[in-house]
Amino acid sequence: MKAYSLFKKDWQSELRTRYAINALAMFILVTVSVIMFSIGSEKITEYLTGGLLWVVIFFSAMSGLSRAFVSEEERGTTMTLHLIAAPSTIFSGKLIFNLLLVFLMNFVITFLFAILFNSFIIKNFTLFAIAFLFGNIGIAISSTIIAAIISKASSKGTLYPVLSFPILLPLILTLLELTKHAMDGNSISSSFVEIAVLVCYDVVMLTASYLLFDFIWEE
Amino acid sequence: MTNYTVELNNLVKYFGRRLIFDGINFSFSSRHIYGISGPNGSGKSTLVKIIANLISPTRGKVIHKNNSNEIEPFKLHNQIGFVSPYLFLYDEFTAEENLLHFSNIRGINFNKERSDYLLNELKLIDRKNDLVRGYSSGMKQRLKFIFALLHQPPLIILDEPTSNLDNPGKEKVYTLIKKESENNLVIIASNEDTDIALCSQVIELEKFKEQIDR
Structure with missing residues (x-):
């Protein structure tokens, strides 16, 4: 309940300041536009579209998800949080906030891919939904803990992608594999290991x- | 009536290689106002942050007890009210929204009656629905007092409590401090003579450091 209250505070604050939402929206818009322009009238394969989807998701996460802790540090309110809640409450509240942000962000990216790229065809939707669900949870958890680590550093902007890359790489590789399986129409049982x-x-x-x-x- | 005590056992703090203080032993108890004084850089803020469990000492221990029962560090946040110039509230919320969020995150019911009483005492009641962004530094300082006192903590730590306050504001704060000290433990870190005059016992960090240097 305390974590939910912290999430409510963060969400209300986000709606007023647009700290993360604006950064994410602009990043998604620019990245998808750049991909569209660079492809032009060329046809790209299904697998490549699936790969591009997760590349966009990875870099979008880099641009917006660190705000959960960085914004507190920049506004000087980290000490205020120290004074009102236990560390586990803080982490849970920030994780719920990032989960919501990741799901919103990835729904938008996937929707844009579905309407803009003809080659983005998912044959096994249930398998893709499973990958999407657990993938988003993984991205949110990793991004939250990395954001907490880098919020204390002086060079936050560069440190976040550097730290995220090795931590998120196994997740992104698994998600790429599962997306490929979903595009091929493989069954869930044949993708059990992933x-x-x-x-x-x-x-x-x-x-x-x-x-x-x-x-x-x-x- | 609760009896809240804080024991400082052989506290040592270094920042890098620089020694801030060494071997502080002291015991604080309820219904007293204690002072911590010393020149700039003597470690007043560092000491109160260690007492409030905001930073860790290099060596030594701080033990908080409520009626002789030791309080675990992760449960300390609801026992402490803290005011300092380096504490910031959320500018994008109104005063009342800030207080409401803080109560909810602490896991306690928002006491609107007490909130209005404190807002009224500190002359912020008419501005309680204004965004904190539009407050003057003195108004923000008064709001920090409400943030510190709203949950009725047994330990109140005040670091430079009267910074940014005008004379009527200072008088009001002194009255509140005296009233709170009737039941609670109050620790003031300050160089202001009028702040220190409220205290029954004062830790002089400068003298203490001289002793260490010898």
Whole structure:
């Protein structure tokens, strides 16, 4: 309940300041436009479209999801949070906020890909939905803990992609594989290993994040 | 009536290689106002941040007890009210929205009666629905007092409590501090003579450092 209250505070604050939403919206718009212009009238393969989808998602996450902690640090309100809640509450609240942002962002990106790219054809929608669900959860968890780490650093902008790359790489590779399977129309049972890897990634990241956050949050 | 105590056991703090203070032993208890004074850079703010569990000491321990029961560090946030110039509230919310959010995040019911009482005492009641962005620095300082006192904490830590306040504001704050000290433990870190005059005991960090240097 306390975490939900923190999420409500963050969401209300976001609606008033547009700290992350504007950055994400502009990034998605610009990236998709650049891809459209660079492709022109050329035809691209289904697999390449699937790959591009996750590349756009990865870089969009880089541009907007660090705001959860960075905005508190920039406004000087980190100490205020220290004074009103336990570290686990802070992490949970910020994670709920990033989960909502990731789902919103990825729905928009996927929708744009579906209407703008003819080669973006998903034959097994259920498999893609599973990948989308667990993939988004994984991106939100990883982005939240990385944002907490980099919020204390002086060069936040450069550190975020650098730290994210090795942490998100296994997730993105698995998601690429699952998207390929969904485009081929493979069954869920034949993609069991990739789904299991995805779920394990989420569980490991969530557990590690809760264990580490106390140390990151302490000055 | 609760008896809140804070024990400082052999506190040592370094920033990098620079020693801030060494071997502070002290015991604070309820219904007193304690002062921490010293020149700029002597470690007043560092000491109050350590007491409030905002930063860790390099060595030593701070023990908070409520009626002789030790409080675990992760449960301390609802026991402490903190005011300082380096504390910021959310500019994009009104005063009342800030207080409402803080109560909800603390996991306590928003006490509108107490909120209105404190807003009225600190002359902010007419501006409670204005965004904090539009407040003067003195008004923000008064709002920080309400933030610190709203949840009725047994420990109130005030770092430079009268900075940015005009004389009527200072008088009002002094009255509130005296009233709070009737039941609670108040610690003031300041160089202002009028702030320190409220205190029954004062830790002089400068003298303490001289002792260390010898």
